[in-house]
Amino acid sequence: MSASTFQIERALPATHHTPHGATGTTGTAPTAVLHQPSLTTTVPKEYVHRASVAEVMLTGWRRRDEHRFTVSAQWPRLHGFFATVDGHHDPLLVAETIRQAGLLLAHTEFAVPLGHQFLMWDLSVDTRPEHLLITSTPAAPEIEVTCTDIKRRGTTISGLRLDVVIRRDGHIAATGAASFNCTSPAVYQRLRAARIGHNAPAPLPLTSPLAPQDVGRLSPTDVVLSPTPQPDRWQLRADTRHPVLFDHPVDHIPGMVLLEAARQATTAHLGQPCLPTAIHSHFTRYAELDTPCLITARTLTHNPTQPQQILITGHQDNTPIFTTTITTT
Template sequence: MSTSTFRPADTTCPENHATAWTAALRYPSLTTTVPKEFVHRASVAEVMLTDWKRTGDDRFVVSAQWPRGHSFFTAVDGHHDPLISAETIRQAGCLLAHAEYGVPLGHSFLMWSLDFAVRPDGLLVDDAPASLDIEITCSDVKRRGRSVAGFRYDAVVRRNGRIAATGSADFTCVPSKVYTRMRAERLAPGRPRIPLTAPTAPQTVGRISPTDVVLSPTGEQNSWQLRVDTRHPILFDHPVDHVPGMMLLEAARQATVATLGRPALALGLTSTFTRYAELDAPCLITARRLPGTSAGESVLVTGHQEGEPVFSTTVTAAAPRPE
């Protein structure tokens, strides 16, 4: 969620306007990222999207790029990290909400669901960054008076014309004043945060650095405390008053690896979010294996805080390779 304010470049100055227009004519193939404020990121380096256009009523194509290497979304067995597709789909919804549906940049977003499924061949790391075209279809557009208050969207991610991933998400957005009223208790000055807990062994959750581990051991099998390090430069790209949804998805992925007892490429996940994960109370993460299929193995991961459910994610991981 973002409460940042974006000020567009001054296009009222004829000199500035002419310079920009001349550059566009001379270099029509130049690529830049979309404004970071549109995707609720503080770091330009974390913006995956490069352009967008409307193709019909509530239909759009968004361009994106995945780097060959990333400090957090690290390659998995020669594949781009599947969770980078979830982050890309998340960013696409924010972009269209602001740029096409007129949602003010000061509004806060409440994500209710986020799903994705990947095709491993489409995620192979190549000798150049992956250029993507994402077909977005928006539906169930909610309105509050004249303002858009949220919508659902479905995404098809294509790489070189072939489907690399699909996904969907559903969110609502509220004005800053409403959000402040909703969150008054948690936003109170001086409210303490829980101490940073020790990470579980990185190799057991598919990580190399303890810094990227988001689970702490509890002494119980398939049970962990969410490890919330608000200094993490990717998961906490900017200050927020709750645990970001992408961190919960990473917790689900790490819990899946630990439960399966092996490294695993996530083929997809389905997630629902029922309430905010707060920064001032422990969040218990539990995992349970589900019946497997020929396509892979599935694990149900849930999060509870103060006795209430926070999120539920089913992760499907690629089946182990035959020995």
């Protein structure tokens, strides 16, 4: 590993953790070379729970004080799934960047061992579209992260909240927040015993997608909604073979799939492509792979001169799974 791989100012914690969860370091851990141009690569994919290096958005991080950090990232001009929206970077790409930042800091700065499971409770993004325009080079945003509501368990943590400000070329491009809990493999095994292992129920058969153009997509493989007989009501279509939404095997439907379902439901509800300027989501329980998840959408604002707010809800067995409010111009 080269000496300038990561844009940080201290030794990089090793990816191996001790049995007690303390982050280890190696005798040859790199430090940043500040007097010459640095070489840029992504952070280890394991730190952001990705199987594919191509899906890692983060390139480095550094601690500013006890609870504040700066994380660097890179957004491609064209991504295989996070679609270009009217010449702008996808707001869901911003949401994924926030998600990854939380995981990265939990592992590297708060000693959460690799292998722990994370449960996201909420995730919000507010964007300034004029600073999300795609230009002639990849975007290199800088993410200022403040961690609060830190719940500690021994030498590690069991949960925290992060508030972020994302700057691009010195301008605020987005703000956001997220909160999550993390559990050990043993605890997760007990909580999810009926859903994991050899006795786990099989996922639902894949249902037919809506027409891609009706949900702002080009390919039916990227459509996560199936039609139902009722207007503004769809069944979630979870294709576990999708290389981005299901980057690695999981025992439930990931939160990013639910966010994409909310965005597609908003587009179908409005009957036209939309650029979300704000996405506020709350997750109440795991979305199971073997149970139909019904998605509904309704308009909250009706003044055509004001930004539209659409409320999207997801239910399984008549039990709320998540709610998302999307604001669009």
